[in-house]
Amino acid sequence: MAAHEDLPEPAGENGNDELQGIRQSIDNIDAALIHLLAERFKFTQQVGRLKAAHGLPPADPARELLQIQRLRGLAEDARLDPAFAEKFLNFIIAEVIHHHEQIAGTDSSAGGSAASTPAP
Amino acid sequence: MAAHEDLPEPAGENGNDELQGIRQSIDNIDAALIHLLAERFKFTQQVGRLKAAHGLPPADPARELLQIQRLRGLAEDARLDPAFAEKFLNFIIAEVIHHHEQIAGTDSSAGGSAASTPAP
Structure with missing residues (x-):
């Protein structure tokens, strides 16, 4: 007691x-x-292969802007901080672009883990 | 044709x-x-309130180590890069600790967005 x-x-x-x-x-x-x-990432690897096959650039700022706006809206509805949702998407996109660069540039700097070099 | x-x-x-x-x-x-x-984040807010009520520190390195090991294992099974899974968890934990600091220190530096100041 x-x-x-x-x-x-x-x-x-x-x-x-x-x-x-x-x-x-x-x-x-x-x-x-x-x-x-x-x-x-399985889907974005598909996108990467498709982009490489058609000579499209790894990054797509117009698409990213749409994604950010959409996710901020979804976050608000779910009572998640929209700024965090945007930071989260940027975190994922940085990894995706890194994958796409590796797919597009397998013969140059592939194997390294830096994500700053644009695809050739 | x-x-x-x-x-x-x-x-x-x-x-x-x-x-x-x-x-x-x-x-x-x-x-x-x-x-x-x-x-x-709803669950981690609950954890934050619980920790604040019992005077526990916001960060818990032993728990985080277990989480990292577990998520790396799950990532391998799902064919996701384990290094990315760890980076992802650290990204989430940084946000969680920031929330916990805000809960524990509502009367001092709350309102700012820096996550580096330990909870009072």
């Missing part, structure tokens, strides 16, 4: 049980995110 | 139809990613 007297709230011992439960949900979401990202 | 003679492959006009189809799939995946991220 006296042992409970200074617990800040009824959340188990130091909130640990509640913390573990939430972390399991986070781990489930992370597994889903990883698998969706894997699938997304 | 002659119009087709130098098409590199049978992929519609310049591959545009195929490109549009793939981009629709990418857009669908992005919508799913945004909604999962919104849900993930």
Whole structure:
């Protein structure tokens, strides 16, 4: 009885049980995110091969602008910070462009991991 | 007839139809990613409030190490670059710690967007 007297709230011992439960949900979401990202990169690899076959540039600023606007709108609806959604898309696109450069330039600087050299 | 003679492959006009189809799939995946991220941040906000209530530090290096190992394994199974999966988790965790610092320090530097100041 006296042992409970200074617990800040009824959340188990130091909130640990509640913390573990939430972390399991986070781990489930992370597994889903990883698998969706894997699938997304399969599609962008297809785009990369298509672009290379038709001589299109790796980056596509007009498409990226549309994606940013759309994702910011979706983020607002989902009560996610739109600025974070935009940062997230830029993070993904940087990786995609790096992949596309590797596809387009397999004979020059491929093998390195720098993403700053434009495709030949 | 002659119009087709130098098409590199049978992929519609310049591959545009195929490109549009793939981009629709990418857009669908992005919508799913945004909604999962919104849900993930709802859970990490809960973690943040729990940590603040029990005086726990915003960052948890032991937990983060476990998450990185697990996500690298999941990425390998899904044929996603494990290094990218780790970079992705670090990107998300940086945002989460920033949120936790805001929750723990609402009366000091809250409102700014820097994530480098430890929680008071």
